[in-house]
Amino acid sequence: MMKNFSKKFLWAFVILMLLSAAYSLVAGQFQSKKEISLSELVKKVNTGEVSEITISNSTLEIKLKDGSEVTAQKEVEASLTQTLDNYGIDQGKLKDVNVHVKSNGTLAFLLGVVLPILMPVILIGFFIWFMARQVQRGSMQAFTFGQSRARLITPESQKDRVTFKDVAGVKEAKEELKEIVDFLKSPKKFLDIGAKIPKGVLLMGPPGSGKTLLAKAVAGEAGVPFFHMSASEFIEMFVGVGASRTRDLFRLAKKAAPSIIFIDELDAIGRIRGAGLGGGHDEREQTLNQILVEMDGMETDDRVIMIAATNRPDVLDPALLRPGRFDRRVMLDLPDKQDREAILKIHTKNKPLAEDVALKVIAERTPGFSGADLANLVNEGAILAARQNQKTVAQMDLISSIEKVMLGPERKSRLLTVAEKKISAYHEAGHALVAASLVHADPVHKISIVSRGRAAGYTLKLPIEDKHLYSRSYFLDELAVSLGGYVAEILVFNEITTGASDDLRKATDLAHNLVTRFGMSEKIGPMVLSEKEEMVFLGRELTTEKNFSEETARMIDHEVKSFLDSARVRAEEVLIRRRAKLEEIAAVLIEKETIEREEFDRLVKES
Ligand code: ADP
């Protein structure tokens, strides 16, 4: 808008400059000749210097016998002869002079006489018009304020077109959505048989699992217009805008039917109404109400399907999930090993890969990665290859990128002092050795004391396969592993550093979950003790609501502590028993800074 304005202004300026240039050119024409007074003219006539006089209005253009030209002015009303007479002209000499009268109303007259008068009027008029236009635009903007800001992807725009082929994995979700595609492609088949097609499909899944991508793919497959809007775009500073945008969006979509309306990040407006503290939610609630109203008003014949995406289905208003609204719910999970390989395949399609690339291995090493993480990984690999002036992306580039995506970039520049390096080495060796010594813990993939992101060093453990269920013994072992670094520091240096703080926080959180959410504490038993946390929309306040007594709270604290204490004892037991191994691993770490899985396995096995 601002850009537009300055562009318009520039144009106005240029036009003004051109006009005034033209004016001065025309005006200049008349001024370029020397002007003489009437008495001088009379003198010249009397001395016989003048050959020709042209009268044009009040201006006399005089040609002298020597070829030069001058001008003179007379009064408009009086006739020339009379005027000259008054100045005492010699009538005899005047007879020799050729006198013509140029008719008025010529262009020259117009430009010469009218323009100087009109010019300021034109300029002022132009400015008024220009300003008026701006003002009008402003008020137009006020009117278009309530219009939807949806981005429209038409079936013709091939560039943005995404189809199911571009989405790997998420089989069930695709299966569900194929039905929608079928309906949009040939609604008659469904309508004739009296089938009710869902109005709304809600895609749920963790961030980066491909919800937005999948919604676009539905549009691409069905070949219908796709109105894409993020929920936060409904909300503006002014109350009522969201509701009016909603109306507009549905109106547009119905006009373009069959079509899809996609509202991304629905939780931004779809949160439970009345959940916040105090006021200030009117706008959001009005928008939500309007969406509900519009959805209820939609008929199957409208052939408009709503798709929404959220990663917080738990906070959505139940009214949204009622039958007849978003009653089709599709869950997108994080990809498993096979799906990860397929996603990697899609994202490496346009990239030259080296012979040694085995996407299967990368997929094995990336449990817990989302589709977005994998896309990012491939991109990082390509960047790495390009920086090393390679023509192709090698397996090593991809493997290095796994850690980069997981833990942040390596910070080789952050050099540890010799003492810090030693502490770090024992700390990581502690984690790794405990992990290797306990049956249920995930195997160690890599240990490093090169800083990465916020961590001074890290021990990378990856599950052998994707896990969906976690057992109590797994958690107990993991707790001990978490404390392995802390325990090693105490054991070796008889001192604790801040390097263990992150481990302690994670261990405490995990222990807390074991007690309050997973029912894994014997004393508390199978009971969920929730401290309900309610984030207030647009606000930072946090209210907590306990569903248990102070006495239970004390018991929870006690149980958490006992989980942590026994984890510590287990870690100590391992590290004291295998102290020699600990020293050995730490020494290798200090020397090499990183130990890969194969070498680590060898180190731990030899005893
Ligand atoms: P969400 O909306 O669930 O947060 P997106 O759909 O925006 O995630 O996904 C982000 C990016 O991750 C996509 O643009 C795509 O490149 C990649 N991606 C995610 N899931 C998949 C998948 N199943 N197949 C292929 N690419 C995927």
Ligand code: MG
């Ligand atoms: Mg998204």
Ligand code: ZN
């Ligand atoms: Zn640690």
